Amino acid sequence: MSELVRFGVSLEKTLLEKFDKFIKERNYTNRSEALRDLIRQELIKKEWLQGEDVAGTITLVYDHHKRDLQNKLTDIQHDYQKLIISTQHIHLDHDNCLEIIAARGNPANLQKLADNIKAIKGVKHGTLSMSSVGKDID
Amino acid sequence: MSELVRFGVSLEKTLLEKFDKFIKERNYTNRSEALRDLIRQELIKKEWLQGEDVAGTITLVYDHHKRDLQNKLTDIQHDYQKLIISTQHIHLDHDNCLEIIAARGNPANLQKLADNIKAIKGVKHGTLSMSSVGKDID
Amino acid sequence: MSELVRFGVSLEKTLLEKFDKFIKERNYTNRSEALRDLIRQELIKKEWLQGEDVAGTITLVYDHHKRDLQNKLTDIQHDYQKLIISTQHIHLDHDNCLEIIAARGNPANLQKLADNIKAIKGVKHGTLSMSSVGKDID
Amino acid sequence: MSELVRFGVSLEKTLLEKFDKFIKERNYTNRSEALRDLIRQELIKKEWLQGEDVAGTITLVYDHHKRDLQNKLTDIQHDYQKLIISTQHIHLDHDNCLEIIAARGNPANLQKLADNIKAIKGVKHGTLSMSSVGKDID
Numbered sequence: 001m002s003e004l005v006r007f008g009v010s011l012e013k014t015l016l017e018k019f020d021k022f023i024k025e026r027n028y029t030n031r032s033e034a035l036r037d038l039i040r041q042e043l044i045k046k047e048w049l050q051g052e053d054v055a056g057t058i059t060l061v062y063d064h065h066k067r068d069l070q071n072k073l074t075d076i077q078h079d080y081q082k083l084i085i086s087t088q089h090i091h092l093d094h095d096n097c098l099e100i101i102a103a104r105g106n107p108a109n110l111q112k113l114a115d116n117i118k119a120i121k122g123v124k125h126g127t128l129s130m131s132s133v134g135k136d137i138d
Numbered sequence: 139m140s141e142l143v144r145f146g147v148s149l150e151k152t153l154l155e156k157f158d159k160f161i162k163e164r165n166y167t168n169r170s171e172a173l174r175d176l177i178r179q180e181l182i183k184k185e186w187l188q189g190e191d192v193a194g195t196i197t198l199v200y201d202h203h204k205r206d207l208q209n210k211l212t213d214i215q216h217d218y219q220k221l222i223i224s225t226q227h228i229h230l231d232h233d234n235c236l237e238i239i240a241a242r243g244n245p246a247n248l249q250k251l252a253d254n255i256k257a258i259k260g261v262k263h264g265t266l267s268m269s270s271v272g273k274d275i276d
Numbered sequence: 277m278s279e280l281v282r283f284g285v286s287l288e289k290t291l292l293e294k295f296d297k298f299i300k301e302r303n304y305t306n307r308s309e310a311l312r313d314l315i316r317q318e319l320i321k322k323e324w325l326q327g328e329d330v331a332g333t334i335t336l337v338y339d340h341h342k343r344d345l346q347n348k349l350t351d352i353q354h355d356y357q358k359l360i361i362s363t364q365h366i367h368l369d370h371d372n373c374l375e376i377i378a379a380r381g382n383p384a385n386l387q388k389l390a391d392n393i394k395a396i397k398g399v400k401h402g403t404l405s406m407s408s409v410g411k412d413i414d
Numbered sequence: 415m416s417e418l419v420r421f422g423v424s425l426e427k428t429l430l431e432k433f434d435k436f437i438k439e440r441n442y443t444n445r446s447e448a449l450r451d452l453i454r455q456e457l458i459k460k461e462w463l464q465g466e467d468v469a470g471t472i473t474l475v476y477d478h479h480k481r482d483l484q485n486k487l488t489d490i491q492h493d494y495q496k497l498i499i500s501t502q503h504i505h506l507d508h509d510n511c512l513e514i515i516a517a518r519g520n521p522a523n524l525q526k527l528a529d530n531i532k533a534i535k536g537v538k539h540g541t542l543s544m545s546s547v548g549k550d551i552d
Contacts, residue, residue, distance in 0.1 A: 002150035009147050010170045011177075012140035012276050019177050022184065027533040032148045037532060038176040039149075039157050040539050046160065055512050057473040057541075061548045088502040090516050096548030098469050100514055102504050118451060119441040124551050125454050127471075129543035134475045134510030137538050138150050165395040175394060178401050193374050195403075197333040199410045226364040228378050234410030236331050238376055240366050256313060257303040262413050263316050265333075267405040272337045272372030275400050278426035285423050286446045287453075288416035288552050295453050298460065308424045314452040315425075315433050322436065414426050 002138060009035075040137045047137075048107045048130045056110045057129040058101040058117060065095060066122030073120060077101070080113045096124075104133060140276060147173075178275045185275075186245045186268045194248045195267040196239040196255060203233060204260030211258060215239070218251045234262075242271060278414060285311075316413045323413075324383045324406045332386045333405040334377040334393060341371060342398030349396060353377070356389045372400075380409060416552060423449075454551045461551075462521045462544045470524045471543040472515040472531060479509060480536030487534060491515070494527045510538075518547060 011019070019031070028034040047054050062069055077084055083105040090098040101117075103110050111128065118126035149157070157169070166172040185192050200207055215222055221243040228236040239255075241248050249266065256264035287295070295307070304310040323330050338345055353360055359381040366374040377393075379386050387404065394402035425433070433445070442448040461468050476483055491498055497519040504512040515531075517524050525542065532540035 002152040004148045005151045005154050006146050006148050007154075007169065008144050009173055010142045010144050011174060013143045014140040015174065015177065015276050016143050016145075018181055018274065022177075022180060026529050029533070029535050031145065033533070033535050035147055035173060035176070036149060036153065037537075037539075038173070038180065039153065039160075042160060042176065043156055044539055055473075055475065055506065057471055057514050057543060059469075059471040059543045059545045061469065061546050061551075063548070063552065085504050085512075086502060088500060088514065088516060090499050092469065092518075092547050093549060098499075098516060098545065098548075100471050100502065100516055102502060102512060102514055104506075115440050119443070119447070121443050121447050123451075124548055125451075125458055125546050127543045127545060129471060129473045129541045131473045131512065131541060132475050132539050133506050134477070134512075134538055135507060136156065137475075138153050138477065164391050167395070167397050171395070171397050175399075175401075182401055193335075193337065193368065195333055195335040195376050195405060197331075197405045197407045199331065199408050199413070201410070201414065223366050223374075224364060226362060226376065226378060228361050230331065230380075230409050231411060236361075236378060236407065236410075238333050238364065238378055240364060240374060240376055242368075253302050257305070257309070259305050259309050261313075262410055263313075263320055263408050265405045265407060267333060267335045267403045269335045269374065269403060270337050270401050271368050272339070272374075272400055273369060275337070276339065278428040280424045281427045281430050282422050282424050283430075283445065284420050285449055286418045286420050287450060289419045290416040291450065291453065291552050292419050292421070294457055294550065298453075298456060307421065311423055311449060311452070312425060312429065314449070314456065315429065315436075318436060318452065319432055412432065414429050 043137050044130065044132045047132060051136070052106055053104070053133055054107050054110065055104045055131045055133045057131065058103060058114045059127050059129065060099045060117060060123055061125045062097055062099070062123045063095045064097050069120060069122040073117065076113070076116050076120070080109070083109055083113055181275050182268065182270045185270060189274070190244055191242070191271055192245050192248065193242045193269045193271045195269065196241060196252045197265050197267065198237045198255060198261055199263045200235055200237070200261045201233045202235050207258060207260040211255065214254050214258070218247070221247055221251055319413050320406065320408045323408060327412070328382055329380070329409055330383050330386065331380045331407045331409045333407060334379060334390045335403050335405065336375045336393060336399055337401045338373055338375070338399045339371045340373050345396060345398040349393065352392050352396070356385070359385055359389055457551050458544065458546045461546060465550070466520055467518070467547055468521050468524065469518045469545045469547045471545065472517060472528045473541050473543065474513045474531060474537055475539045476511055476513070476537045477509045478511050483534060483536040487531065490527070490530050490534070494523070497523055497527055
């Protein structure tokens with residue numbers, strides 16, 4: 001963890017009042033903590049455009065009865081095994097599964113992995129959540 | 139314009155360095171100006187969820203040769219005329235038009251207007267850009 | 277306008293029922309029209325990642341009393357004049373202006389133009405709406 | 415799984431060619447499978463606006479050395495325990511952790527849970543990925 005630096009910020013009084021209300025609604029401890037979050041959000045967008053090493057979560061919903069689906073899912077995960085850290089599997093009901101894949105690597109490859117998984121017949125929905133490996137945002 | 143208030147912010151040194159690099163890349167004058175922008179972005183997201191009076195831009199691409207398209211577009215704009223401020227029309231090529239509608243009002247109604255326009259046969263693409271009437275973000 | 281081609285699609289009965297409800301809510305004329313829209317949305321996302329010639333709308337809110345703001349805005353627009361097609365200006369209230377810039381060109385340059393404008397002191401909010409020049413989505 | 419229904423779709427020839435190229439790039443088996451995905455994406459957006467029972471993934475990056483962070487994280491998770499199904503934890507490096515929370519319930523409550531977690535001091539980044547419990551999208 002890096003040392004803290006303090007600096008001054010100027011804001012319009014009325015804007016600051018609205019920001020303080022926002023901070024309260026979201027339960028932030030203080031202004032610095034809220035501003036840190038806003039800054040990091042922007043840095044992570046940048047990492048996904050220009051960076052080399054990011055983390056991401058792929059969330060899938062599928063019907064496990066679909067023929068061959070689980071084989072294909074496993075095949076793809078092995079093709080991209082260097083990217084995949086671990087997976088979490090949840091039985092939503094008799095038919096539906098939620099599978100969450102934690103991945104790390106080059107942003108373009110993570111996107112490709114997510115696209116390939118979404119395209120499997122029987123996968124009803126897939127999202128890629130763009131996160132960070134943490135070390136470039138503190 | 140509201141008076142300026144000054145307050146202190148604490149950030150990790152390494153995070154601040156990355157933020158300063160971001161500020162330079164985006165040509166912000168100083169940290170306060172960049173932070174103001176990040177804060178306002180969040181407040182505008184909130185306005186569109188909870189507010190009553192927002193501004194928005196609807197951008198359309200369509201082929202003006204499509205039968206009845208322009209009639210329908212005009213009909214809808216009259217149905218929602220209280221929301222629409224003005225439009226701008228650009229001839230992209232022989233067939234394609236870009237039309238940009240400036241609108242203001244209740245967020246749910248702006249969304250409905252945009253949905254109705256997107257659904258017109260011949261409208262190839264439509265987006266709603268969520269902006270603000272300005273008075274609640276300064 | 278290109279000739280129409282007809283082909284068959286298989287959907288789960290229950291999914292089709294939900295899609296038909298969605299079509300009705302959004303006022304689409306028929307299923308083909310709704311599917312065309314969903315397809316074009318994806319193609320435009322692709323154009324902005326890989327294409328060369330796109331259209332976009334930059335929406336700004338600013339306080340015109342801010343010193344030098346309008347000069348800077350004009351300066352930047354001249355720097356990028358090859359990208360800018362036209363602008364539309366709306367007086368929201370005594371202080372606030374909504375300005376909508378129609379632009380066309382390389383996606384990375386449009387993004388840079390939008391970033392530069394957002395960074396001007398006094399610009400309260402700026403968005404870039406990603407659209408298309410129309411010819412590659414029909 | 416519901417029975418399949420077949421129906422005809424009309425598309426402009428040139429649009430269909432671009433869609434077929436898109437399908438190939440994304441590795442979809444056939445047009446129906448790609449269209450199903452586009453339809454479900456829209457239905458899930460609707461579920462998050464109007465629905466009652468959705469699934470979501472909250473992805474966090476944090477520094478586990480931050481004092482009290484893990485206590486607070488556990489406290490909040492217990493406050494919302496009815497929403498949380500399971501969590502997955504990954505050690506990114508000496509300092510940084512990636513934690514992925516699978517959740518299910520009312521969309522507004524999931525959003526509140528995610529906001530509360532993001533606001534904890536030391537959580538560097540948090541995203542909420544909006545997914546589905548599967549049963550209303552097939």
